[in-house]
Amino acid sequence: MSTGTESDFVYFLYDLATYLLNGITQGSVYALVALGYTMVYGIIKLINFAHGEFYMIGAFIGFFCISSGMPLWMAFPCAMIGSGLVAVIIERMVYRPIRYAGRIPALITALGTSLFFQYFGQNTLGADPKAFPKVTDFENKTYQFGELFVSTNQIVIISTTFILMVFLYWLVNHTRTGKAMRATSFDKNAAELMGIDTNKIISFTFFVGASLAGAAGVLVGMYYNTVEPMMGLIPGLKAFVAAVLGGIGIIPGAVLGGLVLGIAENLVVGFWVSTYRDAIAFGILILILLLKPSGLLGKNRKEKV
Amino acid sequence: MDYIIHLALMSGIFIILAVSLNLINGICGQFSLGHAGFWAVGAYSAAAYSVYWAPPILDFLNLFIACGIGFITAAFAGILIGVPCLRLRGDYLAIATLGFGEIIRILIMNMDVIGGPRGFTGIPKWSNLFWVYLWVVITILFVVNLMRGTHGRAIISIREDEIAADSMGIYTFKYKTMAFVLGAGFAGIAGALFAHATQFLHPNGFTFMWSVIILLMIILGGLGSITGSVIGAIILTILPELLRFFGETVSQWRMVIYSLLLIVLMLWRPGGIFGKHELKIPFFGKKENA
Secondary structure, three states, X not given: OXXXXXXXXXXXXXXXXXXXXXXXXXXXXXXXXXHHHHHHHHHHOOOOOOHHHHHHHHHHHHHHHHHOOOOHHHHHHHHHXXXXXXXXXXXXXXXXXXXXXXXXXXXXXXXXXXHHHHHHHHHHHOOOXXXXXXXXXXXXXXXXXXXXXXXXXXXXXXXHHHHHHHHHHHHHHHOHHHHHHHHHHHOHHHHHHOOOOHHHHHHHHHHHHHHHHHHHXXXXXXXXXXXXXXXXXHHHHHHHHHHHHHOOOOHHHHHHHHHHHHHHHHHHHHHOOHHHHHHHHHHHHHHHHHHOOOOOOOOOOOOOO | OHHHHHHHHHHHHHHHHHHXXXXXXXXXXXXXXXXXXXXHHHXXXXXXXXXXXXXXXXXXXXXXXXXXXXXXXXXXXHXXXXXXXXXXXXHHHHHHHHHHHHHHHHHHHOOOOOOHHHOEOOOOOOOOHHHHHHHHHHHHHHXXXXXXXXXXXXXXXXXXXXXXXHHOOOOHHHHHHHHHHHHHHHHHXXXXXXXXXXXXXXXXXXXXXXXXXXXXXXXXXXXXXXXXXXXXXXXXXXXXXXXXXXOHHHHXXXXXXXXXXXXXXXXXXXXXXXXXXXXXXXXXXXXXXX
């Protein structure tokens, strides 16, 4: 026989486990988007405001592919490649000419690009949220462990994120292209002198980052069952917070930051006021910028003249 | 006629907002994306004054007090935000101010006394053309005179080169905070006038998008140019109304046009139309040899 307080405690543990699980699910989505931010920042020191929009574009490509009857295993790579290509085009047309103009003009341009995609999407696709179609070759089941419910969707999101991250780790650390990427982010001019086509490497970085965001978009579409043109704004900003939290420019930092942010948010929603959910992310951002601007995993660097 | 008067009122309010943001972004060179937040603070506190505490005195006196309250509260928010954030530079500062702007909006959304998500209604209509444009003139004169004096020179030197200014003995943190707080305060005045012009406030009327639109106004006119930001504010207040004459579809594409404008301006004229130059008005003001 359990006493009242004991069962209260058990329920509390189940609650906690549920919010942690939701947090990890959401955190892995943030981590996927944050990786793109961090890679682009690492390589050209640009805060790519439009990154959240690549996530939106990925979700919409997934939406149209699945609506037309494509199975998930085909729609998923389509969305990744599609949003990657959009990112490469944008990099080519907008970010490359502005690259040497300084950081603030580049930031404003990125802001403009982000607004362009949001409102262009709103005017062409309609502002109302659309129901994500049912995926034919995949059934969402819920498994129960005591009072803890785990859905197939959550398992798919967490495992896909894990696989993509392992792939990214391999790509950056164990391939020639990855070596070129690291060299370019370390010193662009020196890399160019060593015969690396830095423009191509930067385009490739945009492609990889945006396709990860596109993947996150499809996963979120499946998880929440809706897609809309404005869906990229808030997750984009939060993924940026995650990237800064982990240390911008550091790839494992983005993953850590994403998970921490996702868990913190869900704990706030679970145990405090749910309307403060968005405020928490920005609160974390400001705290981290003031206490340790280089991020959790970053090293402090003195500013040079 | 009412319509034109309303447009003129809004132009005046946006001129104050643009000039005050120009003080932060263009003149001091600190990139802030949270201007709509200060605007909201000023608007809501002034509206709370006139709804809950306004004594039965002449309307324009009450409006004057409301503007004062808007200035003080927004400037206080500016101190709260500026002191920690102004240690950051460039794009980090932009993101931090953006975050604070959103936090302010979420806090207002959760305050039931001032309407919360329902919006704040019942604000008396005290703003008229005379008082709005009086504040426009006060704001412009203040900023222009500030730029001419010692403090202004110090603030401009921070924009030109912060490290050099620091090593010349200018206490950069103090002047950055000064510019930031004054800019926030004037945005608060614009908020007070706005609240008493539209008589209705809603937290979603102060989103991040409005910070971007105010930013676009000063970029259009030229970062650092007062006359430029006046003209930018007028253009961007009137343009959407003009677009309405071209049919519903064109005005729907307003934000797409704005964003393309932002990108194209940055690619071709990053300094804005006027750059740092002022538009010279003949027979008005003395010649400057600066």
